[in-house]
Amino acid sequence: MVGRENPREDLKLVIEDGSSRLQEGRSIIIFPQKTRSEVLEVSTFNSLGIKLAKKNNAYVVPVAIMSNAWTIGKKIKELGKLDTTKIVRFAFGKPMKVENSGTEEHQKVINFIKEKFTEWNCSDLIKE
Numbered sequence: 758m759v760g761r762e763n764p765r766e767d768l769k770l771v772i773e774d775g776s777s778r779l780q781e782g783r784s785i786i787i788f789p790q791k792t793r794s795e796v797l798e799v800s801t802f803n804s805l806g807i808k809l810a811k812k813n814n815a816y817v818v819p820v821a822i823m824s825n826a827w828t829i830g831k832k833i834k835e836l837g838k839l840d841t842t843k844i845v846r847f848a849f850g851k852p853m854k855v856e857n858s859g860t861e862e863h864q865k866v867i868n869f870i871k872e873k874f875t876e877w878n879c880s881d882l883i884k885e
Contacts, residue, residue, distance in 0.1 A: 768805060775809040795829065796884045797874055799867055807859035819850030819866040821873035848873050
């Protein structure tokens with residue numbers, strides 16, 4: 758788990774530990790938004806997953822998740838209430854190889870997530 762306070766150390770940790778896990782044949786999920794949020798903050802998306810995939814010649818699979826049924830807790834973020842009237846949605850995109858710098862693939866991940874939010878009538882939660 759990355760600490761969110763030192764991007765350079767986070768990158769080093771993800772690349773080292775992630776590479777080891779990929780070499781063991783394990784899959785890795787990396788959430789590009791810094792933290793759980795009530796909106797999709799595109800400007801905060803990092804490219805750690807893209808960099809890890811590139812270094813290890815692995816595929817990137819975009820994943821869009823709408824989990825606003827689980828609210829953010831007041832004291833501890835992960836201890837929010839569950840609203841069982843809301844639908845949790847998720848979708849997987851097509852796997853892709855990282856070419857060149859990975860900028861194009863990073864944008865494709867962002868575009869996939871934004872498209873799904875629009876499809877799910879949640880485009881009002883997208884913040885550029």
